[in-house]
Amino acid sequence: MKKYAFNELTIFQYIFLIHGAQVGIGVLSMPRELAEVAGTDGWLSILIGWLAAVAASLLIINIMKRYPGQTIVDLLPLFLGKWLGKAVVVIIAAYCGFASLTVIASTAAIINTWILSQTPAYMVVILLALPTYIVLQGGLRVLGRYSELIFYLTLWMPLVLTTILPHTNWLHLLPIFKEGLGPILTGTKSTILSFLGFELAFFLYPFLQRKQYASLGIIVANTLSMLIFMNITLFSYAFFSPDEILQYTWPTLNLWKVIEYRFLERMDIIFLAFYLFYLSTTSFPYLYFTVFSSSQLFGAADHRKHLGIALLLVIAILWLYTPTFMDLQKWTEWWSYGGLLFGYALPILASVPIWLLRRSVKG
Amino acid sequence: MTMRGWLTRKRVAAKDRLQPSHARPLRDRLSENISELENIFTLTPDLVIRTFESRLVEGTAAIVYLTGLVDKNSINNNVLRPMLERDQGEVGILDLLSVGKVSIAHDFGTIEKEILAGSCILFVEGRNEAFVLETHGWPQRAIEDPQLEASLKGAHQGFVETGIQNIALIRRYLPNRELKIKDFWVGDRGATRVSVMFLHDVVHPEVLQELEDRIKLIRIDSILNTGELGELIEDNPFSPFPQFMMTERPDSAAAHILQGKIAVVVDRSPSVLIGPATFSAFFQSVDDYSTRWLVATFIRFLRGLAFLIATFLPAVYIALISYNYEVIPLDLILSVGESRERVPFPPLIEAMIMELTLEMLREAGVRLPAPIGQTVGIVGGIVIGQAVVQAGIVSNIMVIVVAFTAISSFIIPNYDMASAVRLLRFLMMVLAAMFGIVGIIVGLMGMIGHLIQLESLGVPYGSPLAPVRFSDWKDFMLRLPLWSMRERPAGARVIQSKRQGDNRPRGDGK
Numbered sequence: 068m069k070k071y072a073f074n075e076l077t078i079f080q081y082i083f084l085i086h087g088a089q090v091g092i093g094v095l096s097m098p099r100e101l102a103e104v105a106g107t108d109g110w111l112s113i114l115i116g117w118l119a120a121v122a123a124s125l126l127i128i129n130i131m132k133r134y135p136g137q138t139i140v141d142l143l144p145l146f147l148g149k150w151l152g153k154a155v156v157v158i159i160a161a162y163c164g165f166a167s168l169t170v171i172a173s174t175a176a177i178i179n180t181w182i183l184s185q186t187p188a189y190m191v192v193i194l195l196a197l198p199t200y201i202v203l204q205g206g207l208r209v210l211g212r213y214s215e216l217i218f219y220l221t222l223w224m225p226l227v228l229t230t231i232l233p234h235t236n237w238l239h240l241l242p243i244f245k246e247g248l249g250p251i252l253t254g255t256k257s258t259i260l261s262f263l264g265f266e267l268a269f270f271l272y273p274f275l276q277r278k279q280y281a282s283l284g285i286i287v288a289n290t291l292s293m294l295i296f297m298n299i300t301l302f303s304y305a306f307f308s309p310d311e312i313l314q315y316t317w318p319t320l321n322l323w324k325v326i327e328y329r330f331l332e333r334m335d336i337i338f339l340a341f342y343l344f345y346l347s348t349t350s351f352p353y354l355y356f357t358v359f360s361s362s363q364l365f366g367a368a369d370h371r372k373h374l375g376i377a378l379l380l381v382i383a384i385l386w387l388y389t390p391t392f393m394d395l396q397k398w399t400e401w402w403s404y405g406g407l408l409f410g411y412a413l414p415i416l417a418s419v420p421i422w423l424l425r426r427s428v429k430g
Numbered sequence: 431m432t433m434r435g436w437l438t439r440k441r442v443a444a445k446d447r448l449q450p451s452h453a454r455p456l457r458d459r460l461s462e463n464i465s466e467l468e469n470i471f472t473l474t475p476d477l478v479i480r481t482f483e484s485r486l487v488e489g490t491a492a493i494v495y496l497t498g499l500v501d502k503n504s505i506n507n508n509v510l511r512p513m514l515e516r517d518q519g520e521v522g523i524l525d526l527l528s529v530g531k532v533s534i535a536h537d538f539g540t541i542e543k544e545i546l547a548g549s550c551i552l553f554v555e556g557r558n559e560a561f562v563l564e565t566h567g568w569p570q571r572a573i574e575d576p577q578l579e580a581s582l583k584g585a586h587q588g589f590v591e592t593g594i595q596n597i598a599l600i601r602r603y604l605p606n607r608e609l610k611i612k613d614f615w616v617g618d619r620g621a622t623r624v625s626v627m628f629l630h631d632v633v634h635p636e637v638l639q640e641l642e643d644r645i646k647l648i649r650i651d652s653i654l655n656t657g658e659l660g661e662l663i664e665d666n667p668f669s670p671f672p673q674f675m676m677t678e679r680p681d682s683a684a685a686h687i688l689q690g691k692i693a694v695v696v697d698r699s700p701s702v703l704i705g706p707a708t709f710s711a712f713f714q715s716v717d718d719y720s721t722r723w724l725v726a727t728f729i730r731f732l733r734g735l736a737f738l739i740a741t742f743l744p745a746v747y748i749a750l751i752s753y754n755y756e757v758i759p760l761d762l763i764l765s766v767g768e769s770r771e772r773v774p775f776p777p778l779i780e781a782m783i784m785e786l787t788l789e790m791l792r793e794a795g796v797r798l799p800a801p802i803g804q805t806v807g808i809v810g811g812i813v814i815g816q817a818v819v820q821a822g823i824v825s826n827i828m829v830i831v832v833a834f835t836a837i838s839s840f841i842i843p844n845y846d847m848a849s850a851v852r853l854l855r856f857l858m859m860v861l862a863a864m865f866g867i868v869g870i871i872v873g874l875m876g877m878i879g880h881l882i883q884l885e886s887l888g889v890p891y892g893s894p895l896a897p898v899r900f901s902d903w904k905d906f907m908l909r910l911p912l913w914s915m916r917e918r919p920a921g922a923r924v925i926q927s928k929r930q931g932d933n934r935p936r937g938d939g940k
Contacts, residue, residue: 079898182754182868194865198875205883212882212896219898220878333757340867347875 075276078284080211084271085288087214087348088264090295092173092399095317095342097261097296098303102312105254107240107304110297112251116258117293119411124265124285126414130421131272132281139269140363153364160360162405166263167353168381169398171195172390174346181320181339189386196378198347203355204371207274210355217344224341225298227334230326235305259411260403261296264349265289266410270356316392354378453539460490460555467494470542477545484513487523489555499548501567504529509550509563523554523561531564543621570595576678578845583720585681593623593697596680600627600693600702603684608632614645616659620652623697624659632690634923637706640887641692655699665885670853672846673886675704675711682716690924692887706889708921709881710906712847713737718909726909734907736841739834740851744781745858745870747831752777753866772822778863780824784832785859787814789852792836893921 076084101109134142139159144152175191183191202213244251268285275281303318306325315321323335331337358373367373390398457463464479471477474496481492493509508528524532535541536559541551544562552561573595576588589596601609610630615621624645628638644663653659656676664673677683678701683693686704694703713733718726751770755763773780791810795803815833818824835855842848854877861869884891894902902919904910913933918924 077897178868183865186865191865191868194869194872198872198879201876202879202882205879209879209883212890212892212898213879215898216878216882216892216896327759330759330762331757332759333754336754336757336867340871343868343871344875 074207074274076207076211076271076274077276078280080215081271081275081281082284082288082291083214083218083348084211084352085265085267085285086291087217087345088267088352089262089288089292089349091264091346091349092170092177093261094296094299094345095177095319097258098300098307098318099312099315100257101254101300102304102309104257105250106246107309108243108245108251109254110240110300110304111243112254112258113261113293113296113300115251115255116260116262117289119255119259120262120265121286121289123411123414124268124289125282126418127266127268128272128281128285130414130417131269132278133421134273135278136273138273138359138363140360156360156364159409160357160364162402162409163353163360164357164377165398165405166402167350167357168384169395169402170346170350170353171381172385172398173395174343174350175385176390176392176395177317177339178343181317182336188389189382192382192385195343195347196382199351199354200374200378202347202351203358203374206370207355207359210351213351214348217348221341221344224338225295227326228298228302228322231302231306231322234325235302236308237305239304239307239309240301257403258296260406262289262292263403263406263410264292264352266406266413267352267356269409270359354381453537455537456535456541456553456558456560458556458558460492460553463553463560464492464494466538467541470538471545480510482510482514486513486515486526487554491555492553493550494545494553495550495565496545496548499546499568500550500565504565504567505550509552509565513552523552527552527561527563529563529565533562535560535562568592573599579677579679579682579715579843581679581715581717581720584679584716587680588678589680589683589700589702591698591700593625593695593699596695596700596702597625597627599680600683600687600695603681604629604687609687612642614642616645616648617650617652622653624653625695625697627687627693627695629687629690632688632918632924632926633692634690634925637887637889637923638692641694641705645694653696656694656696656701656703659694659696660703665887669880669884670850671709671881671884671891672712672844672850673705673707673884673891675707675844676701676846677704678702679716685716685719686711688918688929690918690922690926706886706922707891708886708889708893708919709884709891710894710921712844713842714905714909715843719912723909723911727907730907730909733841733843736838737851740839740842740848741854742858742870742874743835743838744785744831744855745862745873746867747828748777748781748859749862749866749870752863757867766825766827769827770825773825773828775823776863777828778859780828781832781859782856784818784824784828785835785856788832788836889921889923894919 098109101112105112137145140156143155143159146152147155171192172188174195175188178191179186179188202209265285265288268281272278272281275284299319299322303312303322306322307315307318312318320335320339323338324333326334354374354377355370358370358377361377362368362370362373365373454466457466460481464481467477467479476497477494478497479492479494481490483489484491491513493505495505512526512528535544535551541560541562545551548566548568550563550565552563554560570592571590573587573590575586587599589599597611606629608630610628612626614624614626616624626638626641626645641663645659648659648662650662653662660672660674660676661667666673675686677686683702683704687693691704691706694705696703713730718730721729750758751763751766758766770777775783787810791806791814795806798806815829819826819829839848839851839855842851858870858873861873863869865872878896881892882890882896890897893899894906899920901917902921904915905919911934913930913935916930916932917927918929920927
């Protein structure tokens, strides 16, 4: 039964894996995207999105609790039959693969625009592929340790950000509800997708050492992410005027640009370089679960061969075709649709029969 | 040989290469035994065979030993004299020989091994057995201050080249019956005694088993020192990081054994291998525990900083002046540019020249005797340092950067780890020259990824950082007061973790 005993995760690793997967590329553009739809009330959308994400996460844990020791990859063929189940697993693997591809492509694109404008995108991707392989070949245990360590290593970033406090103007946030609830709810549409990453609990649950904390852990992970989103968004709103913020593609980076020291300018470059760590904790889990699903499908015990192939594929795709920003936006949108299905629709759909079943057993 | 032939050729197993061991039993006749020995030891001028008539055994006897490997005093006074003396009562041989350890051998295999190990063998006419007398007395060095791991306040005894003596040095710190030793013989041609020392009620049996299995699997002619043994049993041979601790200090070895680690004493090697090692242990020294904890903590932070500087400083400098110069304020970049005005090389080449010079100076200094070593310092420091700048080959700031790096790399207390850092530095420099700050961060990412999954004897190497174990952080970068470390570090994977009771000093109150 204990199929995954070797790769057990501690509760902290589980929290930070999910949290790392949630906080990624979206943070850089989030303040602008929210401001576009909800104005300076956008931060309220984050709260609502957080509630939705927590609800969906709890549903997922509730489902997985019934089958401890099995991931979604084991469960689907069990419920849907061999072929349909495998087909769905393929779709899920494709979803994870697409998510990691999007993150990697976006990472390369941002690095290309912001720091290395002369380097071709595929070179950056090849560079990024090296640590990816190094970390992921070690399996989930190593990935868990990585996510946890990276979280602690990047804790200094919010602290440094507080140095802009004297330049902020909190009046920008007032009045709250200035345009009513409508825009806030519209904004929620994008924020519930920023919390994507919790759906990895479908995979992570059986690896968790102490399963009684699964629900608590996922709430903590979501809350941590919410705090980071909130921190960045509020700071951006208070720092930029409501009109100015719309002009920046990545307001978060512009926020850092302001911080200057006598010996150091352009903190944004250093920030972005360190932010690569955060981006890696998003792309790594998705890529890992892609190759995890595919190697489970093919019955291969070793995921490393699949990992190599997957990375080569990513490099090849981004070599042959360097996506523009419009493409990337489209990709992110597709990812969101997939996430909506996998992260929100699937748990709800799966909960209904389980709930009915339980009722009939009780009755 | 054709390719195919080369591929399909029969591999010669290590066992097949060895001489057959002489497991033949001893004879009754002394002369036969002696001639058999002479057959075994041909071309061995240092073999001494002394035949004599002994009243004690009422017949001929012979002692055989390799001169130079035995203690001649002991043989003369404790073996030969009692054998040759006239008046003895009715006593057995063993009651007369005043030698500590005596065993009896029945075959030539054992005898051969014992002679080579420095024992003296006593043959007696009419007996198909021989007495193996422990009379070791090979040349050995006096116990000296450790060279590589000098300490200010710690003990000043270092390991020597005799395994037994090293074991004794460790046992002096741990006179406890739970300190167990398992002996293995490694090497078929020059068998080396490898002693595994551990606290039986503390060490985790699985870790111990893993180490034993790895040692047993070694098939080799001979291992000459601990480093070779380490390389044969480490977890990841392609890692730049040392996966075992090598120490030449008995107190350090004892401290590690007390933490629940395993020490491996290799005979003939003045350093002891300790595993499972963790990354953080390479940044700690025994002196940390003999100074006050605040001071020790400060020094540990210094070492952490030194590690970062030694690994990343040249890389960061290269990245900042060749890629991401927008990060440096204008005034600063202007002054850097001024000093680089006459330098014809790109920063990477410039850095490489200086770093390689530094490494060469260092290697040159290591092998030279002390008086000439100073000359190297003068040539390196003054001639190269000063002249290279005046000639406009290297910029001033580069020299400063390299000097900082060198000083930092000397602060890392462990030589193996310092060497690993030297290698990583070059990797980071190349990455920085290719991708700027992004390259450095990706290099750091790869390094972290590697450190996280590295294991030593199956125990996580990155502990207490990865997996994060906050309870071990008391003795990581911080060195909290000793009384606060009541448990052994979890990173060593022990079965008994209690280390001390409540020792917190409370002044003169209760």
